[in-house]
Amino acid sequence: MNLKEYLKIFKISNLDFSKSLGISNVSLSRYISGDRLPERKILEKIFQITDGLVDANDFYLEKKNPNLLSEIQKQKIKEIVNEIKKGNRNYLAKAITIIESTLLSHKLESNLLLSKLPSNQNSIRIGITGVPGVGKSTFIETFGMTLVDLGHKVSVLAVDPSSNKSGGSILGDKTRMTKLSVNKNAFIRPSPSQGHLGGVAKKTNDSISCLEAAGFDIIFVETMGVGQAETAVYDMVDIFLVMLLPSGGDELQGIKKGIIEMADLIVVNKADGNLKKSAEITTSEYKNAQTMISKMRKDLTPEVLMCSSIESFGINEIWNYIKKFIEISRNNGSFFENRQKQKIKSIWNNLNSRLEFYIEKNIKTKEFVKKIIKDVENNNLDVNNATDIIFDYLSNN
Amino acid sequence: MDKKKEYKEWENLASQELKDKNLDSHYWNTPEGIRVKPLYTEDDLKSLHHQIGLPGLPPFTRGPRATMYTNRPWTIRQYAGFSTAEESNKFYKEGLKNGVMGLSVAFDLATHRGYDSDHPRVLADVGNAGVAIDSIEDMNSLFDGIPLDKMSVSMTMNGAVLPVLACFIASGEEQGCSMDKLTGTIQNDILKEFMVRNTFIFPPKPSMRIVADIIEYTTKKMPKFNSISISGYHMQEAGANQVQELAYTLADGKEYINAAIQRGLNIDDFAPRLSFFWSIGMNFFMEIAKMRAARFMWSEIVKKFKPKNNKSLALRTHCQTSGVSLMEQDAYNNIIRTTIEAMAAVMGGTQSLHTNSFDEALALPTNFSARIARNTQLILSEETGICNVVDPLAGSYYVENLTSEIVKESKKLMDEIDEVGGMVKAIELGIPKMRIEESSAKRQARIDSKEETIVGVNKYKPTEKQKINILSIDNEKVRKKQISRLEAIKKSRDKKIVESYLEKIKNAASGKNNLLEICIEAAKNRCTVGEMTSAMESVFGRHNLSTKTISGVYGSSIKNDGKKDLIEDELEKFISKRGRRPRMLVVKMGQDGHDRGAKLIATGFSDLGFDVDIGPLFQTPEEAAIQAVENDVHVIGVSTLAAGHKTLVPLLMQSLEKNEAKGIKVICGGVIPPDDYSLLYKLGVSKVFGPGTNLQEAAIEIINIL
Numbered sequence A: 001m002n003l004k005e006y007l008k009i010f011k012i013s014n015l016d017f018s019k020s021l022g023i024s025n026v027s028l029s030r031y032i033s034g035d036r037l038p039e040r041k042i043l044e045k046i047f048q049i050t051d052g053l054v055d056a057n058d059f060y061l062e063k064k065n066p067n068l069l070s071e072i073q074k075q076k077i078k079e080i081v082n083e084i085k086k087g088n089r090n091y092l093a094k095a096i097t098i099i100e101s102t103l104l105s106h107k108l109e110s111n112l113l114l115s116k117l118p119s120n121q122n123s124i125r126i127g128i129t130g131v132p133g134v135g136k137s138t139f140i141e142t143f144g145m146t147l148v149d150l151g152h153k154v155s156v157l158a159v160d161p162s163s164n165k166s167g168g169s170i171l172g173d174k175t176r177m178t179k180l181s182v183n184k185n186a187f188i189r190p191s192p193s194q195g196h197l198g199g200v201a202k203k204t205n206d207s208i209s210c211l212e213a214a215g216f217d218i219i220f221v222e223t224m225g226v227g228q229a230e231t232a233v234y235d236m237v238d239i240f241l242v243m244l245l246p247s248g249g250d251e252l253q254g255i256k257k258g259i260i261e262m263a264d265l266i267v268v269n270k271a272d273g274n275l276k277k278s279a280e281i282t283t284s285e286y287k288n289a290q291t292m293i294s295k296m297r298k299d300l301t302p303e304v305l306m307c308s309s310i311e312s313f314g315i316n317e318i319w320n321y322i323k324k325f326i327e328i329s330r331n332n333g334s335f336f337e338n339r340q341k342q343k344i345k346s347i348w349n350n351l352n353s354r355l356e357f358y359i360e361k362n363i364k365t366k367e368f369v370k371k372i373i374k375d376v377e378n379n380n381l382d383v384n385n386a387t388d389i390i391f392d393y394l395s396n397n
Numbered sequence B: 001m002d003k004k005k006e007y008k009e010w011e012n013l014a015s016q017e018l019k020d021k022n023l024d025s026h027y028w029n030t031p032e033g034i035r036v037k038p039l040y041t042e043d044d045l046k047s048l049h050h051q052i053g054l055p056g057l058p059p060f061t062r063g064p065r066a067t068m069y070t071n072r073p074w075t076i077r078q079y080a081g082f083s084t085a086e087e088s089n090k091f092y093k094e095g096l097k098n099g100v101m102g103l104s105v106a107f108d109l110a111t112h113r114g115y116d117s118d119h120p121r122v123l124a125d126v127g128n129a130g131v132a133i134d135s136i137e138d139m140n141s142l143f144d145g146i147p148l149d150k151m152s153v154s155m156t157m158n159g160a161v162l163p164v165l166a167c168f169i170a171s172g173e174e175q176g177c178s179m180d181k182l183t184g185t186i187q188n189d190i191l192k193e194f195m196v197r198n199t200f201i202f203p204p205k206p207s208m209r210i211v212a213d214i215i216e217y218t219t220k221k222m223p224k225f226n227s228i229s230i231s232g233y234h235m236q237e238a239g240a241n242q243v244q245e246l247a248y249t250l251a252d253g254k255e256y257i258n259a260a261i262q263r264g265l266n267i268d269d270f271a272p273r274l275s276f277f278w279s280i281g282m283n284f285f286m287e288i289a290k291m292r293a294a295r296f297m298w299s300e301i302v303k304k305f306k307p308k309n310n311k312s313l314a315l316r317t318h319c320q321t322s323g324v325s326l327m328e329q330d331a332y333n334n335i336i337r338t339t340i341e342a343m344a345a346v347m348g349g350t351q352s353l354h355t356n357s358f359d360e361a362l363a364l365p366t367n368f369s370a371r372i373a374r375n376t377q378l379i380l381s382e383e384t385g386i387c388n389v390v391d392p393l394a395g396s397y398y399v400e401n402l403t404s405e406i407v408k409e410s411k412k413l414m415d416e417i418d419e420v421g422g423m424v425k426a427i428e429l430g431i432p433k434m435r436i437e438e439s440s441a442k443r444q445a446r447i448d449s450k451e452e453t454i455v456g457v458n459k460y461k462p463t464e465k466q467k468i469n470i471l472s473i474d475n476e477k478v479r480k481k482q483i484s485r486l487e488a489i490k491k492s493r494d495k496k497i498v499e500s501y502l503e504k505i506k507n508a509a510s511g512k513n514n515l516l517e518i519c520i521e522a523a524k525n526r527c528t529v530g531e532m533t534s535a536m537e538s539v540f541g542r543h544n545l546s547t548k549t550i551s552g553v554y555g556s557s558i559k560n561d562g563k564k565d566l567i568e569d570e571l572e573k574f575i576s577k578r579g580r581r582p583r584m585l586v587v588k589m590g591q592d593g594h595d596r597g598a599k600l601i602a603t604g605f606s607d608l609g610f611d612v613d614i615g616p617l618f619q620t621p622e623e624a625a626i627q628a629v630e631n632d633v634h635v636i637g638v639s640t641l642a643a644g645h646k647t648l649v650p651l652l653m654q655s656l657e658k659n660e661a662k663g664i665k666v667i668c669g670g671v672i673p674p675d676d677y678s679l680l681y682k683l684g685v686s687k688v689f690g691p692g693t694n695l696q697e698a699a700i701e702i703i704n705i706l
């Protein structure tokens, strides 16, 4: 929201706010009216005080051509963009760091950066999900090497869970992609999913843009089939692959309901050794069930294939299917339509996650909201009424 | 009746002495999950899970021989890692003059992993941690003037076991000793490599086939040679507790028996030649009980295969005092630790023993420290009178109970392995590895929060740093020498014959012929260790480890003593300045597969709030630098144990510069001699951490460096 709205909603007087910013009331009025743009330091402060509700973008939107980034920063971004176009890995890596950063100044930089990157419709974005240990990384290693040998430039974004209380994470995907990770036509970047503003989805989306600009034509996005991440990934890829273990149904395997329905391609991995038999059984079971599954992405019936990432078996079939899928969807236009839809959808997704953040920071913390919650706890108020009251407050502001 | 009353009386008295304290609070819950009481009585002998019996008789709890040390004390078996065949040969001859009857060969890392010394991946590994063997020629110089029909030779080799054993056998023949006269042991325990030490080459299944080929061949042709030494040592070194060490090692043993039986061998033909290898740490009674429990359990396990010969049931073992129990800080304390550990090994009835030198936490032993280590054993054997009685602790209420508890707990772990279908399966699933890493992380947390005392490290720290003289190796010189030798061999041999043997190895690998038999011929015809390995690799593939890392264990086991809050504050500051958590890449470069340290750091630091990337094992410095750049980390943590740092760190620094990533800080940790610190700092390393570093303190320092 812009500063004016913020002050109104939170019933903060201009004078009070200018004091907490440490500037004069007059300067504040100029910022509010849009006559002048706050300098960086002030921006950062506003961002902090408003818990991120008023950020540089809010000024940006009003002023078409903002002077928010210093010349040096702009120069830096220009350099990054140029180097990325040349395929410079160092700059690509730095760009992703900026995209993932929680700093306001980085957010500004990344907005500029993304607006300058060329878009690329020739890439194939492949989402891969499946329970931990199903073999996603191993598959990407084997499959990715095959693609590199065919002359493709392959990149991998891996969204790891930040598991523990302290919020740190272990990013170990490269240990399973030993060949791919040292290949000069491959770029692998595991990211901690710990995010503040915007959430994982936005950041991954933006990183994809960087990779494509750097000339990578195959983008893998690996995610675990256990959280919300896979729906988000579904909305950023051209083809969505669900990987299964060679035994039991999806419920037994811990795959969430609905995930299978999203699949464009189901792959039963580990079809080797004494698992081969059960892989075959699982594959045919899914094939039979597949006719009943509603396809979310038009014409093609989702395929069920079998592979062994360790013995490189079934990999070519998977590539052939993906090629066919992409070709058909390019020819009938659904490929581009889909990407277009995804763009719009990401607006709503971004909005949702901002809203969530807003509720977390600005609604739950309100004294009167806390009181309502207490009332519900003490059975003085029922859930529906409480929800209504809070929503009214939210929408009125 | 009387006794019950008496016990009550003791309880009352004890409670009084403890004042307000509860007697229950004086139970000790060991890391193995055993609850140890403050007092044991004869009542506790009534329901044991094992039989005590007599030494030399089944179930052998009290020892594999009837007379044990009263007849002949254990064998003192010390090995040292000399880097060239010539130097080792000199050392052996010196020993022979002084009455040593057994040789021990440690190989360098390149040989372990089946690379010849001229391979680009082993720049820093040649001559490290042992002798480099590229071909039969090196083997010939190693044993030059040493009669192999009179000398028992023990070789620590697992990954490249075929070409190395083949060179050994062929070398014996060239000096006129036929293979049936060869005595000694080859470690050949590949399963534990997949669990902890990572010195494997091929995937588990072909690796097990190789083990079976060797057992088959040696059983038929080399009756005096021990075909395998089933090792728990490296598990404890990697952080396993004693129950895990025992259970997983016995489970490995069972798997090897199965493999041999499947080859159609008779249990009595090979079981008496199986031997074991334990690590002996500081938990004195636990170690003794472990060794006794092991013998009992092994006899039970082998019994199921219906042997006719009692000897098949008896477990014989070698022991080594624990390397991880040695500390860099206050290093002379290590002499005392080693003494206590050696005593436990002896009380537990070992057949042979290696005592570590006190400086092994820093570097390879010097003559001086090696002498003290050796004397430790001589004093135990000749000054204490311990040797005069067999299994002196048998019947002790406490020791028998502990033995029994260990039997019980280990069986549980072994059942878990059986449930998933045996050890190979369990390893593929990563179960034992995960359990061991859990134990390791918990122990570090106990030490860091001072629940477990280590004198001179987390308590009673010395005020001055002592200066200790240590030995260092110029591995570049060794490498050059090996390379020129390889060139000479390759010039003198018949290329066509070499090719034909390599082809035969490939065929045997994809077929059924005994690989050892063919490798011996290949070795005689001057095929190198590396060539034989790649021939097999072309069929089997090289195994890639899928590194699983646990998380949360360290974090939840650490006691909050204020340091955690401090770290959180520092992190908070860091994030608000940089927009993300500090991100560290933990790397293990070179061919050293000991990743306990690296794993511990990874899980510990992530629990403390860092984002930690881990690199694949066996990375080259260039690969590590590229990964650091791509993941855009703030710092690289280099974990090093095998003295490779002097070559690897400079290469890493160069690679970082080449990749325009000089901004990435580098820190080092592990076994690094203090004399090398200044060299590393000169190279631009920001901080060096020795063994026994407190992770929380290190975390704060690293944040400050960044």
Ligand SMILES: Nc1nc2c(ncn2[C@@H]2O[C@H](COP(=O)(O)OP(=O)(O)OP(=O)(O)O)[C@@H](O)[C@H]2O)c(=O)[nH]1
Residues within 6 Å of the ligand: A130, A131, A132, A133, A134, A135, A136, A137, A138, A139, A176, A224, A269, A270, A271, A272, A273, A307, A308, A309, A310, A311, B428, B546
């Ligand atoms: N037998 C067999 N094992 C496989 C295959 N693919 C992967 N694995 C094994 O399965 C385990 C897990 O593989 P990963 O690639 O790490 O699985 P992942 O799905 O990426 O796991 P997370 O990243 O933890 O979610 C490893 O031990 C692999 O060696 C396969 O095709 N056959």
Ligand SMILES: [Mg+2]
Residues within 6 Å of the ligand: A136, A137, A138, A173, A222
């Ligand atoms: Mg993975």
